[in-house]
Amino acid sequence: MNDFQPMRTSEEATADRPWLASLVGVHDANTIALDLTKFVAGVHYEAGTAFQPRNVIKSGLPLGKVTATGLYAPYAGPTSEVQTVTVTGTPTGGTYTLTFSGQTTAAIPYNATAAQVKTALENLSNIAAGEVTVTGGPHPGTAMAVTFGGQFMGDDVAAMTATASLTGGSTPGVTIGTSTAGGAGTATDGTEVFAGLLATESLFAPGSTKTSGALLWHGEVFANKLPIPFDPTDVASVAPGVSIHYR
Numbered sequence: 001m002n003d004f005q006p007m008r009t010s011e012e013a014t015a016d017r018p019w020l021a022s023l024v025g026v027h028d029a030n031t032i033a034l035d036l037t038k039f040v041a042g043v044h045y046e047a048g049t050a051f052q053p054r055n056v057i058k059s060g061l062p063l064g065k066v067t068a069t070g071l072y073a074p075y076a077g078p079t080s081e082v083q084t085v086t087v088t089g090t091p092t093g094g095t096y097t098l099t100f101s102g103q104t105t106a107a108i109p110y111n112a113t114a115a116q117v118k119t120a121l122e123n124l125s126n127i128a129a130g131e132v133t134v135t136g137g138p139h140p141g142t143a144m145a146v147t148f149g150g151q152f153m154g155d156d157v158a159a160m161t162a163t164a165s166l167t168g169g170s171t172p173g174v175t176i177g178t179s180t181a182g183g184a185g186t187a188t189d190g191t192e193v194f195a196g197l198l199a200t201e202s203l204f205a206p207g208s209t210k211t212s213g214a215l216l217w218h219g220e221v222f223a224n225k226l227p228i229p230f231d232p233t234d235v236a237s238v239a240p241g242v243s244i245h246y247r
């Protein structure tokens with residue numbers, strides 16, 4: 001005869017929040033309702049998969065409050081410019097350079113990683129460290145997205161140009177495009193007022209129009225590690241009581 005004894009276990013998990021600089025204020029976050037109709041897949045949340053079918057809204061997302069409904073939605077302040085850099089064709093060697101507002105980078109390898117492109121741009125005299133983020137790649141064939149923040153947040157910045165010195169393969173080249181033009185916020189529904197950050201990831205089923213979340217309205221964060229490019233110096237309006245400090 002088997003003797004089964006009851007057992008109770010508990011687990012505590014902490015979400016990965018690299019943008020959080022201090023735990024102060026996290027436990028005072030307010031419960032809020034999110035208007036999912038205003039969130040965009042691939043920008044504000046990651047779509048579910050066959051193994052994890054629910055969509056996941058990224059923690060650290062800047063939020064505003066829709067005046068008419070009282071629901072929260074992505075903060076609609078200034079927009080960061082996003083330009084793409086793509087090495088085309090099938091080069092097997094060589095380099096290229098990028099020019100931004102009259103300043104030209106050092107030679108960038110044909111198969112550069114996002115980190116290498118970021119370093120090359122931040123070495124320019126007119127781009128400071130942390131003012132661009134680069135994702136995607138590596139080259140060739142895969143576009144890299146260059147997002148301009150810092151002093152460029154909310155600006156329709158000048159388009160970069162490229163000069164290629166690529167070798168091998170067929171029709172090698174470098175193309176530059178603008179996937180998102182920078183500009184000042186144009187929302188008038190209340191989301192142009194910064195209300196705080198989504199304290200933890202929020203999951204919701206596809207097709208849902210609302211879900212709950214937690215609003216971090218005071219605390220300390222690393223602005224350059226938030227999931228959406230965000231420059232606190234470009235925030236024109238902040239909701240009463242919000243006191244978030246940035247490193």
